[in-house]
Amino acid sequence: MGVDISVSLSGLTLDNPVIPASGCFGYGKEFSELYDINILGSFSIKGTTKHPRFGNPTPRIAETPSGMLNAVGLQNPGIDVVATNHLAYMGRYFNKKVIANISGFSIEEFVYCAQKLDSIEQIGIIEVNISCPNVHGGGIAFGTDANSAAEVTRAVKAVTKKPIYIKLSPNVTDITEIAVACENAGADGLSLINTLLGMRIDLKKRRPLLANKTGGLSGPAVFPVALRMVYQVYEAVKIPIMGMGGISSAADVIEMMMAGASAVQIGAATLKNPYICKEIIERLPLEAERLRITNLKDIIGVAHL
Ligand SMILES: Cc1cc2nc3c(=O)[nH]c(=O)nc-3n(C[C@H](O)[C@H](O)[C@H](O)COP(=O)(O)O)c2cc1C
Numbered sequence: 001m002g003v004d005i006s007v008s009l010s011g012l013t014l015d016n017p018v019i020p021a022s023g024c025f026g027y028g029k030e031f032s033e034l035y036d037i038n039i040l041g042s043f044s045i046k047g048t049t050k051h052p053r054f055g056n057p058t059p060r061i062a063e064t065p066s067g068m069l070n071a072v073g074l075q076n077p078g079i080d081v082v083a084t085n086h087l088a089y090m091g092r093y094f095n096k097k098v099i100a101n102i103s104g105f106s107i108e109e110f111v112y113c114a115q116k117l118d119s120i121e122q123i124g125i126i127e128v129n130i131s132c133p134n135v136h137g138g139g140i141a142f143g144t145d146a147n148s149a150a151e152v153t154r155a156v157k158a159v160t161k162k163p164i165y166i167k168l169s170p171n172v173t174d175i176t177e178i179a180v181a182c183e184n185a186g187a188d189g190l191s192l193i194n195t196l197l198g199m200r201i202d203l204k205k206r207r208p209l210l211a212n213k214t215g216g217l218s219g220p221a222v223f224p225v226a227l228r229m230v231y232q233v234y235e236a237v238k239i240p241i242m243g244m245g246g247i248s249s250a251a252d253v254i255e256m257m258m259a260g261a262s263a264v265q266i267g268a269a270t271l272k273n274p275y276i277c278k279e280i281i282e283r284l285p286l287e288a289e290r291l292r293i294t295n296l297k298d299i300i301g302v303a304h305l
Pocket of ligand 1: 021024047048193194195219222246247266
């Protein structure tokens with residue numbers, strides 16, 4: 001008998017729990033030229049803001065042991081272009097529900113984006129990024145304060161019928177405090193983690209390697225940190241969690257689900273190997289079988305029992 005690898009998120013059934021993470025898959029178009037991306041559970045689009053953003057100056061990527069730093073700075077053409085251009089044509093190469101990742105520098109900007117996306121049929125979930133570490137004066141400020149996180153959640157929830165997943169920052173002392181505040185404010189689910197604030201110095205130039213000085217660390221190096229945070233948040237809330245941070249194999253997917261994730265996202269690993277999500281989806285039933293799992297849903301949070 002085959003292994004059931006389908007999962008569900010707020011009433012949305014996914015064929016499998018594998019979701020390319022925001023900022024690492026564009027709008028899916030380029031990847032759809034490499035393989036049929038309809039095998040994915042879903043994917044999360046590049047973070048969108050009210051106004052177009054050029055992003056940070058270069059260099060904005062640096063390698064690190066078992067990971068990478070990025071300071072892209074939410075480069076995107078703005079929500080109007082994303083809605084009328086990218087999302088309007090996505091159906092040509094992707095026939096499932098997509099996750100729309102939005103960000104903002106004020107409550108009004110988050111609300112504007114959510115309102116704009118509410119009527120787009122193909123969007124299954126709105127993922128609200130209150131945790132981007134690479135932009136000044138916004139983003140992360142909302143994600144590091146429980147009251148602000150709750151305020152964004154309430155405001156976005158009020159203008160859309162779509163399920164709202166708040167994307168949390170790991171750059172806090174107690175992530176469960178923010179998670180609980182978002183749940184109490186009406187969040188349908190949570191996505192975690194975003195990148196960890198880090199930096200490197202160019203030894204010859206004696207200057208920070210990234211033009212932005214600091215960047216967000218992701219990739220396999222952060223996996224144990226992400227796993228720990230998903231485990232803690234699972235104990236603190238009842239809403240579903242999309243777990244991410246350093247996942248690069250089918251075994252990592254299963255481990256993250258055992259910690260409490262209902263589905264997972266894969267970021268940095270996709271940049272290293274554009275076929276990684278396809279490979280993981282193919283491997284997942286075999287890995288499950290090896291571990292005597294017949295239904296992947298049964299292992300969500302099993303490490304807590
Ligand atoms: C180049 C790059 C760009 C990213 N852009 C976004 C973004 O626009 N919005 C967002 O919510 N997260 C963004 N992220 C964070 C990822 O979605 C993910 O939360 C994080 O990288 C941890 O997963 P990973 O270790 O698998 O990369 C970005 C990450 C990278 C590496």
